[in-house]
Amino acid sequence: xxxxxxxxxxxxxxxxxxxxxxxxxxxxxxxxDVSSWxxxxxxxxATARLGARPSYLNYSEGKKMQKYPAALCVSINNEIxxxxxxPDKMLRAGDVVSxxxxxxxxxxxxxxxxxxxxxxxxKSAQNLLAGTSVALGAAIAAAKVGGYTGDIGxxxxxxxxxxxxxxxxELRGHGVGAAVHELPYVxxxxxxxxxxxxxxxxVLALEPIFAERSGxxxxxxxxxxxxxxxxxxxxxxxxxxxxTQNGPEILTA
Numbered sequence: 001x002x003x004x005x006x007x008x009x010x011x012x013x014x015x016x017x018x019x020x021x022x023x024x025x026x027x028x029x030x031x032x033d034v035s036s037w038x039x040x041x042x043x044x045x046a047t048a049r050l051g052a053r054p055s056y057l058n059y060s061e062g063k064k065m066q067k068y069p070a071a072l073c074v075s076i077n078n079e080i081x082x083x084x085x086x087p088d089k090m091l092r093a094g095d096v097v098s099x100x101x102x103x104x105x106x107x108x109x110x111x112x113x114x115x116x117x118x119x120x121x122x123k124s125a126q127n128l129l130a131g132t133s134v135a136l137g138a139a140i141a142a143a144k145v146g147g148y149t150g151d152i153g154x155x156x157x158x159x160x161x162x163x164x165x166x167x168x169x170e171l172r173g174h175g176v177g178a179a180v181h182e183l184p185y186v187x188x189x190x191x192x193x194x195x196x197x198x199x200x201x202x203v204l205a206l207e208p209i210f211a212e213r214s215g216x217x218x219x220x221x222x223x224x225x226x227x228x229x230x231x232x233x234x235x236x237x238x239x240x241x242x243x244t245q246n247g248p249e250i251l252t253a
Contacts, residue, residue, distance in 0.1 A: 001175060012118045014105065021191070073113075075097070078228045083226075124212055140241055143198060157188065172207070199243065
């Protein structure tokens with residue numbers, strides 16, 4: 001989406017605030033021995049209360065992809081992304097849990113994700129979460145009007161090397177706002193000055209996804225979930241941002 005009017009920008013900000021409120025409600029429920037389905041119920045109830053709609057629920061890209069069965073993606077430990085919550089899928093102390101959420105409000109689509117530890121987590125997990133979070137900040141800082149998507153990718157890749165983490169290269173950021181997924185795609189690796197041009201009003205979902213070791217991923221076999229090939233844990237941080245002449249504005253903070 002390229003936001004061009006004051007009304008469009010107002011709607012983007014309102015949708016982002018609603019998304020942040022839902023995510024806060026979900027994160028407040030994260031804890032040991034909590035079912036991932038409890039998080040799903042909280043997300044659905046909070047979204048409905050705010051007059052919005054969970055955009056992942058029943059979402060499908062093309063006829064060959066089955067509809068996604070939940071509002072949230074709740075990916076635990078070696079699960080990278082797109083993992084549906086279930087009543088029997090429990091959070092355990094020491095787990096690393098990525099929560100990915102999409103929302104539609106007044107025709108505007110938002111996307112966000114964050115990764116948290118369930119209680120105390122080990123040093124490797126702490127490094128994973130810290131590095132991926134820092135990478136999101138680097139991605140946002142690199143998203144400047146007049147720049148290129150490669151500027152963002154290079155910033156993310158540089159952070160992965162700094163923290164000695166693997167980049168999940170097969171998943172990437174993307175345009176958002178008018179639909180769940182839009183152009184341009186934003187790789188989490190690359191070279192500055194290359195890729196698509198970044199223009200004023202562009203709305204981007206920036207989402208570094210790292211793993212403790214290799215970023216190679218495989219299909220888990222359930223029709224939805226991706227997992228790390230080597231079994232290492234993964235983390236995912238994401239914000240939707242609006243590109244302005246004064247710098248990127250985080251809509252989902």
